[in-house]
Amino acid sequence: MTEWTPLDPALAQALPTGAPVNVSRRGFLGAAGAGTLVLGFGLPMGGARAQAAGGAAAITPGTRVPAFLAIGPDGAIRLQSPFAEGGQGTWTALAQIVGEELDADPASFVVENAPPGPDYRVMPGGIRFTGGSMSVRSSYDTMRRLGASARAVLIQAAAQRLSVPVAELTTQPGRVVHQASGRSLGYGELAPHALDLAVPATPPALKDPKDFRWIGKPQARLDVRAKSTGKAQFSIDTKVDGMLHAAVQHAPRLGLTVGKIRNEAAVKAMKGVHSVHVLDGAVAVVAPRFWHARRAVEAAQVDWLEPSGATYRPMPATFSTADHAAHLATVQGTEEVAESSGDVAKAFAAAKSTVSATYHSQYLNHAQLEPPSALARFNADGTLDMWFPNQAPDMFLAEVAKVSGLPPEKIRIHSPLLGGFFGRHFLYPKGNPYPQAIELAKRVNAPVKLIWTREEEFLRDPLRPMAAVRFRGALDAAGMPLAIEAVSATEGPGEGIADKRSGKIDPSALEGLTGKSYAVANTRIAQIFVKSPTTLAYWRSVGNSMNDFFYEAFLDELADQGGQDPYAVRQHLLAGNARLTTLLKAVVDLSGGWKRGPFKAADGTTRARGMAMASPFGTQTAAIAEVSISDGQVTVHEVWQAIDPGSIVNPAIITAQVNSAVALGVSQALVEEAAYKNGERVARNFDGYPILTPDRMPRVHVRIVESGEKMGGIGEPGLPAVPPAVVNAVSRLRGKRVRALPIGTLA
Amino acid sequence: MIELTINGQKRRVDAEGDTPLLWVLRDDLGMTGTKYGCGIAQCGACSVMIDGTVTRSCVTPVESVASAQITTIEAVEADPVGARVVEAWVKHQVPQCGYCQSGQVMAATSLLKQNARPSDADVEAAMTNLCRCGTYNAIKAAVRDVAGLAPAQEHGA
Numbered sequence: 001m002t003e004w005t006p007l008d009p010a011l012a013q014a015l016p017t018g019a020p021v022n023v024s025r026r027g028f029l030g031a032a033g034a035g036t037l038v039l040g041f042g043l044p045m046g047g048a049r050a051q052a053a054g055g056a057a058a059i060t061p062g063t064r065v066p067a068f069l070a071i072g073p074d075g076a077i078r079l080q081s082p083f084a085e086g087g088q089g090t091w092t093a094l095a096q097i098v099g100e101e102l103d104a105d106p107a108s109f110v111v112e113n114a115p116p117g118p119d120y121r122v123m124p125g126g127i128r129f130t131g132g133s134m135s136v137r138s139s140y141d142t143m144r145r146l147g148a149s150a151r152a153v154l155i156q157a158a159a160q161r162l163s164v165p166v167a168e169l170t171t172q173p174g175r176v177v178h179q180a181s182g183r184s185l186g187y188g189e190l191a192p193h194a195l196d197l198a199v200p201a202t203p204p205a206l207k208d209p210k211d212f213r214w215i216g217k218p219q220a221r222l223d224v225r226a227k228s229t230g231k232a233q234f235s236i237d238t239k240v241d242g243m244l245h246a247a248v249q250h251a252p253r254l255g256l257t258v259g260k261i262r263n264e265a266a267v268k269a270m271k272g273v274h275s276v277h278v279l280d281g282a283v284a285v286v287a288p289r290f291w292h293a294r295r296a297v298e299a300a301q302v303d304w305l306e307p308s309g310a311t312y313r314p315m316p317a318t319f320s321t322a323d324h325a326a327h328l329a330t331v332q333g334t335e336e337v338a339e340s341s342g343d344v345a346k347a348f349a350a351a352k353s354t355v356s357a358t359y360h361s362q363y364l365n366h367a368q369l370e371p372p373s374a375l376a377r378f379n380a381d382g383t384l385d386m387w388f389p390n391q392a393p394d395m396f397l398a399e400v401a402k403v404s405g406l407p408p409e410k411i412r413i414h415s416p417l418l419g420g421f422f423g424r425h426f427l428y429p430k431g432n433p434y435p436q437a438i439e440l441a442k443r444v445n446a447p448v449k450l451i452w453t454r455e456e457e458f459l460r461d462p463l464r465p466m467a468a469v470r471f472r473g474a475l476d477a478a479g480m481p482l483a484i485e486a487v488s489a490t491e492g493p494g495e496g497i498a499d500k501r502s503g504k505i506d507p508s509a510l511e512g513l514t515g516k517s518y519a520v521a522n523t524r525i526a527q528i529f530v531k532s533p534t535t536l537a538y539w540r541s542v543g544n545s546m547n548d549f550f551y552e553a554f555l556d557e558l559a560d561q562g563g564q565d566p567y568a569v570r571q572h573l574l575a576g577n578a579r580l581t582t583l584l585k586a587v588v589d590l591s592g593g594w595k596r597g598p599f600k601a602a603d604g605t606t607r608a609r610g611m612a613m614a615s616p617f618g619t620q621t622a623a624i625a626e627v628s629i630s631d632g633q634v635t636v637h638e639v640w641q642a643i644d645p646g647s648i649v650n651p652a653i654i655t656a657q658v659n660s661a662v663a664l665g666v667s668q669a670l671v672e673e674a675a676y677k678n679g680e681r682v683a684r685n686f687d688g689y690p691i692l693t694p695d696r697m698p699r700v701h702v703r704i705v706e707s708g709e710k711m712g713g714i715g716e717p718g719l720p721a722v723p724p725a726v727v728n729a730v731s732r733l734r735g736k737r738v739r740a741l742p743i744g745t746l747a
Numbered sequence: 748m749i750e751l752t753i754n755g756q757k758r759r760v761d762a763e764g765d766t767p768l769l770w771v772l773r774d775d776l777g778m779t780g781t782k783y784g785c786g787i788a789q790c791g792a793c794s795v796m797i798d799g800t801v802t803r804s805c806v807t808p809v810e811s812v813a814s815a816q817i818t819t820i821e822a823v824e825a826d827p828v829g830a831r832v833v834e835a836w837v838k839h840q841v842p843q844c845g846y847c848q849s850g851q852v853m854a855a856t857s858l859l860k861q862n863a864r865p866s867d868a869d870v871e872a873a874m875t876n877l878c879r880c881g882t883y884n885a886i887k888a889a890v891r892d893v894a895g896l897a898p899a900q901e902h903g904a
C-alpha cells in the first residue's frame with residue numbers, strides 16, 4: 001500500500017492536529033452512562049457514544065486522554081488502541097510508546113482495540129486502518145504526546161493532593177514522586193483526582209530519545225501468555241446468549257445466483273437444522289450447532305444460475321490461470337508510464353548488449369489461520385452489535401450501516417484479536433461474511449455467528465494479483481546496466497477492489513518496479529491494464545510482494561549478461577547512497593561475506609546464494625538467501641536480512657516480523673498458487689493450496705540498522721527482498737533463470 | 748448422550764457419535780482454546796491430546812474417544828511438561844497472531860511427554876502444525892529449550 005493513501009477517501013476528514021485536551025469527567029462519564037474511579041473511560045464506549053460525547057467535529061483525533069487511557073486503582077493501565085493486533089506486535093509497541101512518556105511500565109498495560117469514533121482516527125488525514133505497515137510510524141508522535149499529557153495531568157493531581165507546586169514533582173514508573181518530602185502517590189491512587197483537570201495549555205515536553213527507558217528495547221509482548229494457553233479470544237470464539245450458528249455454501253463462481261435447492265426439504269429435515277436460506281450467491285443453513293449447519297449446507301444440491309445483469313466481477317466459466325498467464329505475457333495495450341528517467345530509446349541504441357525477459361507472478365490467498373466469521377446481534381433497543389475480524393472499524397461501521405439499514409449511532413463494532421490477517425480483513429466486496437450474518441440474524445430473529453469454512457474462505461478470499469512483466473535491459477561497455485524498461489500487464493489491488501480505474505495508475509500495481517533506489521540512468525516503468533477475472537486484495541507487502549521479485553531477479557540477469565557480479569552491480573548502482581550502501585554491506589557482513597557459489601556445504605549439498613534489496617513502506621531492506629536443490633526440490637537453508645526502518649521501537653518484534661515475512665516470502669516463492677480451471681478454484685483447502693511447512697523454514701538472521709532516517713514500517717517490509725534472493729540463488733545454482741513463481745518442482 | 752473425560756473431568760454431551768471432537772469442545776462445551784483452521788487435519792490448529800498423544804480433533808469422531816483421556820489447551824498447564832512448554836513459549840516469545848499456538852503447544856507437549864530428549868529429526872517429525880505467521884524457528888527454539896538441547900537455532904541477530 002502506498003503511504004498515506006486512504007482506503008476510502010470518503011472517510012478521510014481534514015481534522016486538525018492539536019494539543020491534547022482533557023475531557024470533563026461529567027461530560028465523558030455522563031455520555032458513557034457509567035462511572036468508575038479511573039482516569040478516563042475505555043471499554044464500554046461504543047462508536048455512537050464516543051461521537052456523542054463531544055460532537056465529532058469538536059474532536060481532534062489522538063488528543064482526548066480519557067478516550068485512550070484508563071488507570072485502575074491497582075495501577076493497571078488500559079489503553080484503547082486505534083490499531084488492530086494480529087500478530088504484528090503493534091499493541092506492545094503502543095504500550096512502549098505511551099508508557100515511555102507516561103512513565104509507566106509497558107508490562108502494566110492491557111491493550112484493547114478501540115471502538116469506531118473520531119478519537120481513534122489518528123492517521124494523517126483523520127483516518128484509521130491497520131495496514132500499510134503504518135500503525136506505529138503514523139501514530140508515534142501522537143501517542144507520545146498522549147502519554148506525556150496523561151503524565152502531566154497525574155502530576156497536577158498529585159500537586160493538589162500533596163499541596164506542593166507542580167515543579168517540585170517528578171515521576172518514577174507508575175508513581176508521582178515529591179523528592180523533597182519523600183512522599184509519592186501511585187498513578188492508580190491519583191487517577192480519580194485527575195479526571196477533572198485540564199491538560200496543560202502548553203503541551204508537555206517530550207523525552208529526549210537518549211533517556212528512553214522502553215522505546216528501542218526488546219520489551220516482551222503483552223499477549224504471549226494468553227496466546228500460549230488458549231485464552232486469547234478471536235472473533236471466531238465469540239459467543240452471546242441465544243446465539244445460533246450459520247454455515248454457507250457459495251456459488252462455485254462469483255456472480256452465479258441460486259436457482260433452487262433441489263433437495264431443500266431433505267436439508268431442512270437434517271439433524272439439528274433450524275432453517276435454510278437463499279442468499280445472494282450462496283445458500284445458508286442456520287442451526288444451534290455449527291457442525292450441523294455445516295454438514296447440512298454442504299449436503300445442499302444447488303442449481304446455480306448465470307448472472308442476469310451487471311454484478312461485481314463475475315467469474316467467467318472459461319477462466320484458467322494458465323491461460324491468463326499466457327495472455328498477460330503477450331497482450332498488447334496502452335502502456336501507461338508510471339515512472340521514467342533519461343532516454344530509454346537512446347540508451348538501447350547505444351547499448352553494448354541488451355536482455356529481454358518476461359516474468360510471472362501468481363495469485364495468492366491470504367491463508368490466515370483463523371477463518372473469517374461474523375456475529376450479528378440485533379438488540380431489543382433497536383441497536384446492533386457486530387463482532388468480526390477487521391482492519392478498519394470506522395469503514396466497516398459505515399458499511400454495516402448500509403447493509404443493516406440502521407444509523408451508525410445504533411451500531412457497535414467489536415474488533416477482537418485477529419488470527420492473522422496479512423491484508424485479509426479490509427472491506428472487500430463479496431469478500432467478507434458480515435453482510436450474510438446481518439441478513440441471517442434478521443431472518444431468524446436471533447444472534448447469528450457465521451463461520452466461513454476453509455473451503456468457502458478460499459473460494460471468496462480476494463487474491464494478491466497476478467502479473468506478467470516484460471523487461472528489456474541495456475548494458476554499457478563495462479557490463480553495467482544502462483537502461484531498464486518494465487511493462488507490467490496487471491490490475492492493481494486498489495483498482496481491483498474498487499472495480500474501477502481512478503484515472504491514474506494504481507500505485508499499488510507497480511510499487512517495487514517503481515521506487516527503486518538504483519542509479520540506472522534510463523528507465524521506463526509502465527502498466528498495461530488487464531482486468532483480473534478474480535477479486536483482488538491487498539496481501540502482505542502488496543505490490544512489493546511481487547514487483548521486487550521481478551526487478552531484482554531481472555537485475556541479476558543483467559549482471560550475468562554483463563559478466564558482472566550481482567553484488568558489484570548493486571554496489572555500483574548505489575554509489576553515493578550511503579544509507580543503502582551501508583545496508584547492503586550489513587547483510588553481506590551478517591552472512592559472513594559475499595559468497596555467491598555454487599559451493600559445497602558441510603553436509604555435502606551444493607549450494608548457492610542470491611541477494612536482493614527492496615524499499616517497501618518507508619523501510620529499506622537487503623536479503624541474502626542460501627539454497628540447495630535436490631530431486632527438483634528447492635531447500636532454502638538460510639536467509640540473512642538487514643533492515644533499516646530509520647528508527648525503532650522494539651527490536652525483538654522487528655526480528656520476529658522479519659522471521660514472519662521471510663516465511664511468507666519463501667512460501668510464495670516455493671509453493672503457493674491460487675489456480676483456476678474452468679472458472680473454478682483448483683484447490684480450496686491446505687491439501688491443494690500448500691503453505692510453507694515447518695520443515696521448509698530457513699534459519700533466519702536479522703540485523704537491524706538504525707540510520708536515523710524517517711521511521712518506516714515493520715510488518716511488511718521484511719518480505720519483498722526474500723523471493724528474489726531465493727530465485728537469484730536458485731538461478732545461480734541451476735545455471736538457468738527462474739522467471740515465474742512459485743518455483744515448485746524444478747525439471 | 749456421550750460421556751467424555753476432558754481434562755480429568757467427566758462431561759456428558761448430547762452429540763451424534765460422528766461429530767468431530769473439535770466442535771463438541773467448541774460449541775457444546777464452550778472450550779474455544781482449541782481452534783478450527785481447515786477441518787481436514789492439515790493445519791493442526793485443533794490439536795488436543797488423546798491419552799497423551801497429539802491428535803487432530805477436527806477429524807476425530809467424538810464416539811472414538813469416549814473412553815479416552817482428552818486433554819485440551821485449557822488444562823495444558825496442569826501437566827508438568829505442558830507447563831514447561833508454556834513457559835518456553837513465553838520465554839522465546841513464540842506467538843504472533845497466536846491462532847495456531849494452542850495446537851503448537853499441544854503438539855510440543857505430546858512430543859516432550861513421550862520423548863524428553865528429542866533429536867532435531869524427532870522435533871521435525873513431530874512438529875508439523877502450520878503457522879502462517881512463520882513462528883517456526885521460535886517454536887523449534889522453544890522445544891529445544893524444554894528438551895535441554897543447545898540453542899542451535901538462531902532466529903535473531
